[in-house]
Amino acid sequence: MFALADCNNFFASCERVFRPDLEGKPVIVLSNNDGCAVARSNEAKALGIKMGDPLFKIKDIIEQHHVAVFSSNYALYGDMSRRVQEVLRDWAPAVEQYSIDESFLDLRGAMIPDLDGWAKDLSRTCRKMTGIPLSIGVAPTKTLAKIASKLCKKYPKLQGGCYMHRPQDIEKVLRKFPVEDVWGIGRRSVKKLSQMGVATAWDFTQLREYEVRKGFALPGWRTWKELRGEPCIDFENLIEPRQTICVSRSFAKEITDPAELCSQVATFAEAAVTKLRRQGSLLMEMIPFAMTNRFHENEPQTFASRLTVFPEATDDHAVIIVAAVSAVRAFFNECYGYKKAGVLFTRLVRKDGYTRSLFRDAEEDARQARLSEAIDSVTAVYGPGALRFGVQGDGQIRMARERQSPHYTTLWKDIPKVTIR
Numbered sequence: 270m271f272a273l274a275d276c277n278n279f280f281a282s283c284e285r286v287f288r289p290d291l292e293g294k295p296v297i298v299l300s301n302n303d304g305c306a307v308a309r310s311n312e313a314k315a316l317g318i319k320m321g322d323p324l325f326k327i328k329d330i331i332e333q334h335h336v337a338v339f340s341s342n343y344a345l346y347g348d349m350s351r352r353v354q355e356v357l358r359d360w361a362p363a364v365e366q367y368s369i370d371e372s373f374l375d376l377r378g379a380m381i382p383d384l385d386g387w388a389k390d391l392s393r394t395c396r397k398m399t400g401i402p403l404s405i406g407v408a409p410t411k412t413l414a415k416i417a418s419k420l421c422k423k424y425p426k427l428q429g430g431c432y433m434h435r436p437q438d439i440e441k442v443l444r445k446f447p448v449e450d451v452w453g454i455g456r457r458s459v460k461k462l463s464q465m466g467v468a469t470a471w472d473f474t475q476l477r478e479y480e481v482r483k484g485f486a487l488p489g490w491r492t493w494k495e496l497r498g499e500p501c502i503d504f505e506n507l508i509e510p511r512q513t514i515c516v517s518r519s520f521a522k523e524i525t526d527p528a529e530l531c532s533q534v535a536t537f538a539e540a541a542v543t544k545l546r547r548q549g550s551l552l553m554e555m556i557p558f559a560m561t562n563r564f565h566e567n568e569p570q571t572f573a574s575r576l577t578v579f580p581e582a583t584d585d586h587a588v589i590i591v592a593a594v595s596a597v598r599a600f601f602n603e604c605y606g607y608k609k610a611g612v613l614f615t616r617l618v619r620k621d622g623y624t625r626s627l628f629r630d631a632e633e634d635a636r637q638a639r640l641s642e643a644i645d646s647v648t649a650v651y652g653p654g655a656l657r658f659g660v661q662g663d664g665q666i667r668m669a670r671e672r673q674s675p676h677y678t679t680l681w682k683d684i685p686k687v688t689i690r
């Protein structure tokens with residue numbers, strides 16, 4: 270059996286953990302630069318606010334119904350996600366994190382006599398330990414587990430846990446489940462499926478195997494088998510290190526000052542180095558880039574970038590930041606206003622087993638390594654940007670996030686205060 274644990278309305282739920290006064294009230298979280306709604310509490314959904322609705326479009330609803338609006342606070346969501354993971358790891362032999370708010374649990378070989386009770390208990394425990402509500406679907410395949418977890422959201426009486434395994438139950442559910450909501454069914458397949466008269470997940474399972482193999486690529490065939498109860502999507506127990514790392518942001522206003530663009534890109538490079546070091550990789554090639562606002566059609570447009578190749582693979586903050594800044598200086602052109610910028614690390618190698626060049630100054634290398642380690646440890650305690658290079662300026666990203674909540678769990682100064690009378 271597999272389980273899928275999905276955090277309900279994750280970003281909105283994170284905001285509520287530290288604002289219990291918002292329990293039962295409509296809450297939404299906005300995308301970067303406060304553009305559009307990317308998370309909604311159930312109350313906000315009930316008001317008709319859709320995923321991706323731009324802020325200006327829903328202004329009236331917000332005012333009228335006193336919707337609580339937050340800028341996205343990824344430091345908070347990342348940390349809350351880590352806490353949820355910790356609970357899950359206590360409860361299952363193997364956990365595969367699928368996204369910031371979803372994880373698969375591999376229950377094969379686990380001796381759990383009452384899986385329905387187990388799922389409900391886990392949901393209750395996670396809520397108690399982290400404050401985050403979870404929907405847990407348990408089923409013979411990953412695809413069916415996803416469907417079971419959606420049932421939990423639809424039916425509160427399931428108390429956050431649903432064990433779906435009897436063939437007659439599965440049939441009943443699939444007969445009502447729209448095929449386009451099945452995990453792994455893409456938009457293109459939906460069109461083809463509707464032409465074939467397939468509307469529900471059940472209809473799809475009733476196609477002949479040769480029709481599925483002929484009409485759809487391998488993933489479609491896999492989904493068909495999974496819906497029929499045959500597990501064939503692998504469980505990724507080990508998290509593979511990433512092959513590329515990208516940190517980029519859109520700015521609230523176009524940047525026209527070279528020093529300012531350098532400081533922004535230096536800050537992105539710093540964040541990317543933190544990710545690189547955390548996964549134990551070294552960098553061989555990167556591409557710092559910046560682009561203009563493509564919606565301002567009457568203004569001159571550019572996408573500027575520069576490939577930087579390091580003579581020696583590195584994970585050194587200073588080396589990488591300096592290289593990123595020189596790239597920006599080289600491509601910066603004062604004719605343009607830059608709306609978005611970033612760094613893309615394109616070639617990574619594993620740190621263990623990497624042989625350094627014979628002609629390196631070992632003492633100098635060791636000194637640099639100590640500096641980078643010191644930066645890591647200060648960052649771990651005081652948060653990103655607490656210790657930074659001069660070129661990073663104030664270390665603030667020029668993003669609009671006027672309604673961001675405090676970093677309750679990742680910055681000492683933002684820890685909530687409780688007054689006991």
Ligand SMILES: [Mg+2]
Pocket residue numbers: 275276277278279370371
């Ligand atoms: Mg979710």
